[in-house]
Amino acid sequence: MLPRLKYYLRFTLGMTRAEIRGVIVLCILIGLGMGVDAILRYRDRQETIAYFKPIHFEVIYQRMEAEKKKRLAKQYPKPYYFKATWAPRKQDDWKIDMNGADSLAWVALPGIGPGFAKRILKFKDQLGGFYQVNQLKEVYGMDTIWVERYRKRFQLGTGVYRKLQVNRLLWQEFRHPYLPYAQAKLFLNYRKQHGVVKDFDELSQIKLLDMRVWERLRPYLAFDP
Known part of the structure; x- marks a missing residue:
């Protein structure tokens, strides 16, 4: 291994024997320096471990915490709580x-x-x-x-606040989410031929109307002339 390395340094890189010796000495010095540094680091770590005493530091920590609490107690005294003269409403009462x-x-x-x-x-x-x-x-x-x-x-409060005036509304006004277009058209044609519808009973007699639709719509109907 060593002869091959020397051959490579001398003939491939073109280094002289003196230069090769210098490189070897430099590598040895670097290795020694790294070793000395590692030894020193190890000694420092051992001294730190030997110096550390958990019980001693725990006592110091507890003393610092007690002083901190006393300082905060003086700086921020307990607030004065007064007795409330009202009681919040229960959630279910809202x-x-x-x-x-x-x-x-x-x-x-x-x-x-x-x-x-x-x-x-x-x-x-x-x-x-x-x-x-x-x-x-x-x-x-x-x-x-x-x-x-x-x-x-x-x-429900006031309940229904706007009703369909079945005898008054014009074609373009006769609209409601519960009222299909076909049923509105049938009713308006009937009203055009027979005039005013007096009440819901009369409306229920109109044969072509789907009474399931009009029963659902009943709370929104007004039969004023």
Whole structure:
């Protein structure tokens, strides 16, 4: 191994014998320096380990913590707590008026964000007001389980606030989410031929009407002449 190394240094790199000896001496000196450094590092580490006394440092730490607590106690005395003269309402006692609540009131409910609150208000306006809690389930994306869970919180308030005046509305005004176009067309044709419809009983006698649709729509109908 050593003759090959010498051959490589002398004939491949073109080094003289003196230069080769210098390289060897340099490598030896570097190795000695690294060895001395390692020995010194080891001695320093051993001295540190010998100096470290866990019990002594634990006592110092506990003393510092006690002084810190005393200093904080002087700087930040305990606050004065007064007896409250009011009691917060229970969570179950809080109600929401389905027909009078704004978007902020809806957002206060668990699981309702601004987008959902806007969707509920839009659907309420299209209906003309809620007349029962189950109508919340008809809002697009509404979870039926959520409605049942918070059913006790809902109040109808004024209920339906806008009704369809079946004897007065023009064609373009006769619109409602519960009223299909075909049923609206049939009724308006009947009204055009027979005149005013007095009440829901008379309306139910119209043969071509789907009474399942009109029963659902009944809370929103007004028969004023």
